[in-house]
Amino acid sequence: MQRLDKIIADRTSYSRSEIKKLIKRGEVMVDNEVCESADKRFEENADITVCGKAIGEKYIYLMMNKPDGTVCAVRDSRERTVIDILPEEYKGRGIFPVGRLDKDTTGLLILTNDGELAHRITSPKKEIKKYYIAETDKPLTEEDIAAFKEGITFRDGTKCKGADAENLKSDEKFRVGVTISEGKFHQVKKMLAVCDIKVLKLTRINIGNLYIDVKLNKGECRKLNNIEIQRIFFSNFN
Ligand code: URA
Numbered sequence: 001m002q003r004l005d006k007i008i009a010d011r012t013s014y015s016r017s018e019i020k021k022l023i024k025r026g027e028v029m030v031d032n033e034v035c036e037s038a039d040k041r042f043e044e045n046a047d048i049t050v051c052g053k054a055i056g057e058k059y060i061y062l063m064m065n066k067p068d069g070t071v072c073a074v075r076d077s078r079e080r081t082v083i084d085i086l087p088e089e090y091k092g093r094g095i096f097p098v099g100r101l102d103k104d105t106t107g108l109l110i111l112t113n114d115g116e117l118a119h120r121i122t123s124p125k126k127e128i129k130k131y132y133i134a135e136t137d138k139p140l141t142e143e144d145i146a147a148f149k150e151g152i153t154f155r156d157g158t159k160c161k162g163a164d165a166e167n168l169k170s171d172e173k174f175r176v177g178v179t180i181s182e183g184k185f186h187q188v189k190k191m192l193a194v195c196d197i198k199v200l201k202l203t204r205i206n207i208g209n210l211y212i213d214v215k216l217n218k219g220e221c222r223k224l225n226n227i228e229i230q231r232i233f234f235s236n237f238n
Pocket of ligand 1: 100101102103105185186187188189190202
């Protein structure tokens with residue numbers, strides 16, 4: 001629970017004195033009722049209108065089905081970013097992508113303006129598992145699967161933690177499922193390259209227990225619901 005004037009200050013650019021005046025004048029409604037006391041406490045996600053206009057919540061949590069051809073950056077002078085393709089209502093709210101997927105990687109991407117959540121997801125200490133499906137030029141051998149379990153060493157000598165890799169049943173194409181608990185640059189592609197396997201397409205399916213919503217088309221996003229947000233904050237993801 002938080003003071004009404006503090007909630008409004010967090011969500012808008014009004015000064016504290018402007019907020020007090022607006023509240024006194026009866027211009028502020030909380031959950032459809034006028035509230036004239038600045039120090040009354042409400043849930044931080046309460047529905048609030050100021051002068052009849054809804055003011056958004058402080059933190060926004062989105063999942064996007066990232067399309068091919070977009071970069072995980074807030075802005076880029078040459079490339080289309082995942083922020084460029086957000087619906088207008090989410091622009092200018094300080095939202096950024098949590099972690100990085102390559103330009104040609106698709107699938108689950110979390111976007112938020114909450115630095116604490118981003119840190120929880122990307123911190124190497126948390127070892128959050130991420131599952132990817134790769135379309136490849138050939139299947140894994142038993143030796144490859146064992147090497148993943150042991151921990152692949154990149155060609156430059158960088159050692160990865162143990163990971164799970166499996167061949168997936170597929171009609172004509174080769175598909176490989178890979179679970180990793182770190183986020184090194186181009187990690188999945190480089191791990192498979194060590195096994196002499198080329199990745200043709202790569203998509204991320206889940207981050208911990210948050211799965212891509214199959215109803216989202218490529219490039220679409222939606223807000224995470226409260227259960228999904230709680231899961232990210234409080235589960236150990238493994
Ligand atoms: N591993 C990769 O190689 N690329 C990604 O985008 C994510 C994981």
